[in-house]
Ligand code: SF4
């Protein structure tokens with residue numbers, strides 16, 4: 477998995493800041509997984525390892541590890557796009573119970 | 575080299591001489607010839623650039639932003655409804671600090687469906703963080719595109735070079751085409767400090783919390799405030815190489831004037847003729863043409879208006895409920911400065927209705943007939 481906690485950059489003054497806002501590390505600190513009320517679960521028995529879910533995930537919260545799609549639940553917001561796009565329909569959206 | 579060309583082609587020549595590297599545009603009347611000529615230049619190798627065909631103006635600006643962030647000099651052109659469709663992306667380019675230069679042909683907003691000139695399209699985009707240059711001759715268009723790239727890239731703020739539909743876009747004039755070698759000397763290649771680079775990956779324009787957003791906007795405003803001096807400095811530099819001064823305003827016979835018109839765009843040239851005629855009949859008139867609307871040249875406008883007895887602002891636009899937009903800006907420029915004259919506001923020429931020398935004489939007569947400028951906005955040429 478990618479490192480979760482990139483250091484959070486906080487600039488002290490406007491002069492320290494880049495003109496173009498880029499790479500300030502906020503995205504890694506914004507855990508969009510907290511929005512989720514349904515979670516994608518991959519059934520590896522049916523998975524084709526095609527990577528379509530990885531390609532379509534808008535977050536992006538799917539990583540391909542050893543050819544398998546792995547959902548990063550810290551960031552997956554539960555939109556279900558991966559489940560719709562999966563050609564073998566092996567991603568099920570399961571209700572979160574918290 | 576002198577060439578006879580239409581205003582639209584003056585934009586194309588400006589982009590070619592500036593060596594734009596990416597041109598992405600969607601055609602719209604009255605802008606189409608700008609990109610038609612640029613696509614021919616890309617096809618025959620006159621211009622070494624990527625020409626991107628897109629399905630909408632929104633995408634045209636989006637791809638210019640992508641090109642710019644990757645370090646390419648990007649150019650596009652549009653008009654009216656196309657500019658309105660770009661609106662979201664204009665904020666992205668301005669807020670993201672991508673120094674794109676765009677030709678904008680002033681065309682009235684629909685409905686009623688119109689292809690003729692007025693300024694409501696570009697002035698509706700005044701708060702998007704773009705500089706706005708209003709041109710009044712084809713020569714000025716070519717020169718301004720080149721200067722706009724220089725100013726934009728120095729400050730990392732995008733710029734619109736604006737011209738009137740038909741009155742300039744389709745009108746042929748003699749243009750002294752700047753020599754490429756001199757343009758190269760004036761405008762070095764675009765080398766942004768930060769750019770999209772796979773060897774040094776970065777995410778641009780991402781989530782920005784309340785701890786940084788305000789500083790970003792502060793920086794944009796502070797850099798915008800540097801633009802007036804830079805426009806004048808690069809305008810003098812331009813004069814040294816090409817013999818033509820480019821500035822924020824164009825004050826014609828204002829030095830000893832009692833009464834000045836405040837104008838923009840092609841109406842600013844018609845006003846010169848009216849000034850000469852008024853002077854022949856004994857009125858000491860002058861014309862202050864505002865070339866740069868964003869950033870607004872507050873100090874330069876104050877300097878001219880502080881010397882006259884009356885001023886009349888002509889607007890080819892209307893902010894409904896508040897009147898002419900240049901009028902509002904001019905009034906706020908002089909507010910709280912002592913010794914300023916009464917300033918009268920006029921609206922004329924909407925949707926391409928001609929603004930003639932007689933329109934200016936009507937304005938001069940109206941302003942002469944009263945001492946105080948009330949908040950009244952006077953419409954010139956409306957059917958009675
Ligand atoms: S549910 Fe949405 S956010 Fe979560 S992994 Fe699938 S596509 Fe990505």
Ligand code: SF4
Pocket residue numbers: 518522523524525526527528529530545561562563564565566567
């Ligand atoms: S889209 Fe479906 S089949 Fe393809 S890798 Fe993802 S889960 Fe597996």
